[in-house]
Amino acid sequence: MKVTSIFRCVVLVALLSWIGCAGVRAQILTASVSTTNAIGINQFLIYTMNVNTTSTPSITVNDTLSGAPVAIVSFTASSSTFAQVLTTNLPTVSAAVSFGASNVLLTLTVQATSAGTLNSSIISTDPSGIPLTATNFVNVITNGSVPVPPTNTTTADLAVSIVGPGLPVITNDYAPFRLTVANMGSGAASDVLLTAGFTNASSSTIMLVDPGHLITVTSNQLQFPFGTLGGGAVTNVYFILQPTNVDLFTFFAAVGSSTLDSDTNNNLAMTNITVTNYLSGDVAASNVTEMTPNFQTGLMEQTVRLTNLATNDLASARLVIHGLTNWLYNAAGTNNGEPFVYFPATLGTNQSADLHLEYFIPSLTPVTVSNSAFEVPPVSLTPPPGTPFAITLQTNLPSGAVLVEFPSILNRTYTVLYADNIAFSNELTALSLIVAPADRVQWIDAGPPQTISAPTNVASRFYRVLLNP
Secondary structure (H helix, E strand, O other): OOEOOOOOHHHHHHHOOOOOOOOOOOOOEEEEEOOOOOEEOOOEEEEEEEEOOOOOOOEEEEEEEEEOOEEEEEEEEOOOOOEEEEEOOOOEEEEEEOOOOOOEEEEEEEEEOOOEEEEEEEEEEOOOOOEEEEEEEEEEEEOOOOOOOOOOOOOEOEEEEEEOOOOOEEOOEOEEEEEEEEEOOOOOEEEEEEEEEEOOHHHEEEEEEOOOOOOEEEOOEEEEEEEEEOOOOEEEEEEEEEEOOOEEEEEEEEEEOOOOEOOOOOOEEEEEEEEEOOEOOOEEEEEOOOOEEEOOOOEEEEEEEEEEOOOOOEOEEEEEEEOOOOEEOOOOEEEOOEEEEEEOOOEOOOOEEEEEEEEEOOOOOOOOOEEEEEEEOOOOOOOOOOEEEOOOEEEEOOOOOEEEEEEOOOOOEEEEEEEOOOOOOOOEEOOOOEEOOOOEEEEEEOOOOOOOOOHHHOOOOEEEEEEOO
16 A cells, blocks of 8 residues: 555545445454553563454454564463464564464563654454454653653543445545544543554555644554544544455554543444446437536536436446546546546436536636546435534526525535425435535535436425534
């Protein structure tokens, strides 16, 4: 896995487009450290890892040590019958525990050799490399006297969650991820460390990491040191993964600190992302109109028609724009540097759908672009979690589009929901996620690709706005 930087507007648009994915967890390994407080130089730290494989295939346990240098004193297993130490080469030590073992105890003892902050990331994986459990420990090594931890009745409770791409992921897509780290306790957590990683790391590239956070890359893992998180504090990390092969990618994130955590069950999150190629459906794209300026929005507009030429229905369709050097303003994402939009519904045989494209071209003069259309797996329009936000204006425009206006918080993201009844019993998600450029936002529903049909094609349409977490 390599880290590169791409600061293109289309990438940042893709970075801020997501719908939640469910996580999974397997409790195979528990880990502890002899102290979560500061220690002095030449003192010892003992890490214990309790492994049980009685109902699980053989697993590998890796402990990656980074930050302050240490020397390994010993790495042993309580049962040589079921466990084998594979390597004691820093920065990662590892051991294998064979199937059928019950409560094998791995014990790693290290000696601090220099002052600094020592990070220990302990991860167990199954034979295919998929993480099962992950735990982080952070210890401060001091060259002075070891401070006595203050007596405090408050406790910290760190938790981590993952929001991955909810739209279909095709090879070479820029797939956005958001990691949220929260301290759900009332006491502060010190030396907070977030570790994240993927299986199939050789088949993917990290395209962009949120520049607002420090990052280190250790043994194909990303590590984000956050320092101290006070009680109730929440912080987010954003990045983009570009998968280059068809595969099932498992992504995990784990958080830990040097402070005692009152609940470690929420310190690990995982999600699976299925990456496919375009499907085999035959869909054609043709320009209905040329680019023309809309002086109300300051954007260039164009209508492109998708037609299903196949003998069967298409699940959903994607239109990719080639040769664009400015923004595709209402893009749903980016594939290998090229923006795309969706027709987010089934397209029947010989059925056509018109997509309203918006380009940000400061000169308001047409540019030459081309496009290609493909069938993709079904696009989910299930509403994401969020906080309802007030709409202050909704009005019909002469074009038949609907303008929705709401107050906003600068740089926060919003999702528009729509339905054909006031009870919102069948609400759907508009595909363009909004990043507030100021304290007020105007959003226009002109039909596909934002919504599944134009407002003029339905008897009624109602809107809600969500402030995203």
